[in-house]
Amino acid sequence: KAGVTQTPRYLIKTRGQQVTLSCSPISGHRSVSWYQQTPGQGLQFLFEYFSETQRNKGNFPGRFSGRQFSNSRSEMNVSTLELGDSALYLCASSLAVDTEAFFGQGTRLTVV
């Protein structure tokens, strides 16, 4: 079966712009989580959605937001981009609570 699909794979944006990243989870998985990975901070949790509701939220500013659709696909949005937002953004889906997470290939965002 198809894995977690993230689009686009690469993005270059200018400071102040906004960006939307997309994630299609594995079929049947209703939990979708987003993470930011940088060399300095490692993997940091952004938020989790389950059945279109945000279930958990990390310690990121309000410029970072997300949503989940009825088909479990999820998007995350970053507004007013800053240079420090340059990172690999990873999406993970899970079948149930307390089970393994399946990660996508990530979206590499570069802010210039």
Next chain:
Amino acid sequence: SQKIEQNSEALNIQEGKTATLTCNYTNYSPAYLQWYRQDPGRGPVFLLLIRENEKEKRKERLKVTFDTTLKQSLFHITASQPADSATYLCALPNPGGGNKLTFGTGTQLKVEL
């Protein structure tokens, strides 16, 4: 919040030897702990999950132990191969429920011929 420590220094070992990676955590004791492998530029790949009532778990050449008294998990790769070279991450769940994971910084393993 949970703090997770993994050996930040890279681990270099010879092919055929056993690699042992350490994950130490503070604060609350998690119901389970997970290990992931990550290759450069790719998303982490799940390897093993061990629950608090399990002392040890094995999968092929992989073995994980979980000591809730020491607040430590050890991850072993036996008969290591160059293809095992990657960064290995341990992850703990959020005590509030859901699928939020807190990851360690990872240990980079390099298996040399």
